Amino acid sequence: MSPYRLILLLLTCLLPASLLAQSSDTFSPGKATYIWPTNAGKYMSSTFGETRSAHFHSALDLKTWGRKGYEIYATRDATLHRIAIGPTGYGKVLYLKHDDGSYSVYAHLLRFEEKIQQIADSIRFKEDYSFEIDRNLDSLNYRIKQGEVIALSGASGIGPPHLHFELRTPEHRPFNPLLTNLRVKDTVAPQFSNLSVEPLSIRSEIEGSNRIYTKRVRKNNGSYSFGTVDVSGPVGLGADVFDQANDVYNAYAVYELKMYVDDELRFHSKVDSFSYAETNQMFVDRVYPILNEKRDGFQRLYIADGNTLPFYKTANDKGKLDLPDGTHSVKIVASDYFGNSSEANLRLRVNRFDKPTGDFPKASLSNGSFAELNAGNWTWFKNWVNIPGEEIEGLTVAELDIYSDPDSHTNYDDGNGMRLKLNPARDIFFRTSFDDHFIARQVTPGRFSIVPSTTDKSFAAFQPGTFYDTLSVGLRVKNFSSDSTLIQVHPSNHPIKKAYKLAVEIDSLQMTNSKLGIYKYEHRREKLSYLNSERQNNYLVAEPEELGSFYILEDTEAPELTNPKIVKRVDGKWLVYVTLQDRLSGLDYTRSTFRVNGTRGIAEYEPEDNRLVYYHPEFKPETENELEITVYDMEGNKTEKNFSLTFDPEN
Numbered sequence: 001m002s003p004y005r006l007i008l009l010l011l012t013c014l015l016p017a018s019l020l021a022q023s024s025d026t027f028s029p030g031k032a033t034y035i036w037p038t039n040a041g042k043y044m045s046s047t048f049g050e051t052r053s054a055h056f057h058s059a060l061d062l063k064t065w066g067r068k069g070y071e072i073y074a075t076r077d078a079t080l081h082r083i084a085i086g087p088t089g090y091g092k093v094l095y096l097k098h099d100d101g102s103y104s105v106y107a108h109l110l111r112f113e114e115k116i117q118q119i120a121d122s123i124r125f126k127e128d129y130s131f132e133i134d135r136n137l138d139s140l141n142y143r144i145k146q147g148e149v150i151a152l153s154g155a156s157g158i159g160p161p162h163l164h165f166e167l168r169t170p171e172h173r174p175f176n177p178l179l180t181n182l183r184v185k186d187t188v189a190p191q192f193s194n195l196s197v198e199p200l201s202i203r204s205e206i207e208g209s210n211r212i213y214t215k216r217v218r219k220n221n222g223s224y225s226f227g228t229v230d231v232s233g234p235v236g237l238g239a240d241v242f243d244q245a246n247d248v249y250n251a252y253a254v255y256e257l258k259m260y261v262d263d264e265l266r267f268h269s270k271v272d273s274f275s276y277a278e279t280n281q282m283f284v285d286r287v288y289p290i291l292n293e294k295r296d297g298f299q300r301l302y303i304a305d306g307n308t309l310p311f312y313k314t315a316n317d318k319g320k321l322d323l324p325d326g327t328h329s330v331k332i333v334a335s336d337y338f339g340n341s342s343e344a345n346l347r348l349r350v351n352r353f354d355k356p357t358g359d360f361p362k363a364s365l366s367n368g369s370f371a372e373l374n375a376g377n378w379t380w381f382k383n384w385v386n387i388p389g390e391e392i393e394g395l396t397v398a399e400l401d402i403y404s405d406p407d408s409h410t411n412y413d414d415g416n417g418m419r420l421k422l423n424p425a426r427d428i429f430f431r432t433s434f435d436d437h438f439i440a441r442q443v444t445p446g447r448f449s450i451v452p453s454t455t456d457k458s459f460a461a462f463q464p465g466t467f468y469d470t471l472s473v474g475l476r477v478k479n480f481s482s483d484s485t486l487i488q489v490h491p492s493n494h495p496i497k498k499a500y501k502l503a504v505e506i507d508s509l510q511m512t513n514s515k516l517g518i519y520k521y522e523h524r525r526e527k528l529s530y531l532n533s534e535r536q537n538n539y540l541v542a543e544p545e546e547l548g549s550f551y552i553l554e555d556t557e558a559p560e561l562t563n564p565k566i567v568k569r570v571d572g573k574w575l576v577y578v579t580l581q582d583r584l585s586g587l588d589y590t591r592s593t594f595r596v597n598g599t600r601g602i603a604e605y606e607p608e609d610n611r612l613v614y615y616h617p618e619f620k621p622e623t624e625n626e627l628e629i630t631v632y633d634m635e636g637n638k639t640e641k642n643f644s645l646t647f648d649p650e651n
């Protein structure tokens with residue numbers, strides 16, 4: 001590194017956090033006084049910037065100790081800006097707008113304060129008893145004072161009981177609420193658990209392998225060590241590290257990470273704020289293949305291609321390490337918002353060596369027994385794929401351009417697998433048996449691409465901007481029977497930015513079956529989730545937001561309603577619960593109707609508890625209660641059910 005660059009790097013690191021100043025001239029989180037928004041206590045279950053299923057956590061989650069019904073307060077004087085209610089995500093949520101133009105958001109509520117609840121109810125009853133609403137209420141000019149009770153805490157939407165407390169700039173960028181005067185007691189330093197080392201080229205090796213390598217930390221007298229790791233070629237480090245606060249056991253994301261190599265600062269990240277447009281870049285901030293498989297959030301100590309988040313300051317190499325031969329000392333420092341910090345040390349022993357290169361030994365690979373084509377176990381990188389040794393037998397690989405330059409696909413056999421270079425200009429054909437094959441086509445982030453299947457006319461179509469980085473994508477379609485088809489979009493362990501079009505050709509038998517849908521198979525949870533699937537000529541079309549495995553399946557089973565119950569909520573409101581199960585496509589909650597004693601109420605759906613809830617602000621149970629319920633699943637299967645329910649006020 002030149003002295004000039006070093007000075008520049010030091011200067012940028014010393015500058016005060018200017019992220020928020022960039023986004024707004026007038027707003028600064030330090031200027032206003034915020035109050036703690038609940039009487040549940042000053043304890044967090046999650047910090048700002050943690051990993052969620054497909055984005056960064058944009059708030060503090062405040063503990064409500066597994067219970068519902070704590071008071072929620074306006075953190076500052078405000079105008080009621082927006083109300084939303086829905087079955088997933090934030091559930092019941094309030095958005096307040098403060099006089100400096102910034103916002104505060106309170107999610108997963110049990111209910112709103114009486115007057116606000118009346119506003120929400122009047123909208124819902126007027127709009128055909130709809131459960132789901134999302135409404136801007138600026139025109140009401142409904143004023144709220146700091147400290148006023150605006151709601152009770154709950155568990156609506158996703159997750160156990162807690163308050164999701166989010167602050168946003170006037171430009172709707174969520175920022176870390178700890179940047180304000182709000183504080184929790186935290187004298188506990190972060191703790192390291194694991195290190196990851198990722199190969200950044202087909203030549204790279206970590207401990208003799210071209211796969212992602214992980215290592216557990218050792219702790220001696222309060223100091224963390226990852227020992228020595230042998231590497232060759234460019235690599236990227238990552239750290240699995242968490243923080244805690246006093247008195248509670250929750251594990252949090254750290255606020256700040258620094259990586260020094262031979263005492264020189266090479267990477268620095270700090271999570272102050274981001275935009276909603278960038279929030280799914282969580283996938284490239286973390287080591288995605290590990291996140292996808294194990295849910296462990298290893299934070300990359302380098303900036304992966306396609307990552308434009310504002311968290312980082314690095315040298316020109318973006319934290320990627322292509323170090324000269326010899327042993328290098330690496331120090332990783334993790335800090336929480338209150339300045340408690342820990343460091344972990346590592347020796348990287350770099351030894352460049354050249355593997356034998358040559359043309360791919362095609363002939364030897366096409367002999368032998370047929371193996372199941374299981375490309376899900378292969379590790380796909382930007383320019384190469386790593387195929388495990390046990391899957392090479394019986395595999396045929398061919399470039400589809402017969403005029404290809406033999407030098408263009410350099411391959412390595414490292415004893416425990418094969419690395420196959422992926423050529424941007426040509427498709428590569430993989431086959432293990434007559435029925436088992438696909439074409440891998442390299443797609444680039446800036447271009448529209450279509451990836452076809454080999455056996456029929458099915459295809460996946462990707463708009464520009466779908467991928468973070470260049471990637472080889474393959475589509476495999478395998479028909480088991482007229483109502484069961486497997487579709488695999490490889491590689492399954494790579495993130496994408498937005499939905500793409502998956503069009504699967506259906507045969508004449510399938511054409512007559514109106515209840516076929518495309519389902520995403522969620523490997524980790526071993527669950528199928530329904531994708532809104534549509535008929536277009538002789539295709540079944542869906543728009544998945546992930547690569548991976550899908551099934552075409554038939555759903556002819558209507559939802560089941562059982563176990564009706566009258567309950568009194570912690571706020572004194574009477575409700576009726578009915579257990580709802582649907583085997584495949586799931587409830588179409590926009591079509592449910594629910595009457596009790598002849599009065600239609602709102603049919604609220606709580607998917608995490610598998611129940612339908614009858615809500616009417618004036619409902620009080622009688623001794624004998626008549627329930628009339630109609631529900632549909634996503635494929636239109638209908639259930640109509642009546643229950644007679646005796647209510648004993650003594651119980």
Ligand SMILES: [Zn+2]
Nearest residue numbers: 059060061164
């Ligand atoms: Zn949250």
